[in-house]
Amino acid sequence: MPDDADPICPLCLRPIPREVPQSLHHLIPKLKSGKGGPTVLLHDICHREIHASLTEGQLAQDYSTIAALHSHPRLAKFIAWVSKRPPGFRSRIPGRRRKR
Template identity: 40%
Template sequence: MDEPGCWLCGRPLGRRVEYHHPHPKSRGGRETVPVHPICHRTIHARFSNMELARSPSAETLRADAEIARFLEWVAGKPPDFHAPTRRRRS
């Protein structure tokens, strides 16, 4: 049976896996999906919980220009790759 990939980037998951609420837990979300730690931090650095509640699908997040640049950059990295995540600009 194939291992599931990361919900955001689709790469195979590594040793460290985090679980993201596509619809934020603070807004009543219960479902979780597996993501790389770097992908999880990128999601929350780019979007507020209010924005995630309005657009919880991976396709919507991937369509964002900033996320698309991140996905292009991280595509060739190994599953357990980690780098500092830039915080959202206010």
């Protein structure tokens, strides 16, 4: 019997509905020898926040696990905010990155 349940975003712990943009995040960035390494499926909004908050070097050196991402102050604040939104929530702000 196939499992039709929506996957769960490991960052915000909300379901990822099929109609919502999803992103595959390399825990170690491809540019930092993470090609072929472990990946996780995230909401697109969660993935964009990770890359808006951290550089590739920071991701590779200090934030290469979900637990480490949860420990980052800006991401922790984002997770607390987005976890209160419905699973299909999408940002209305255009653009891929915010200024740090």
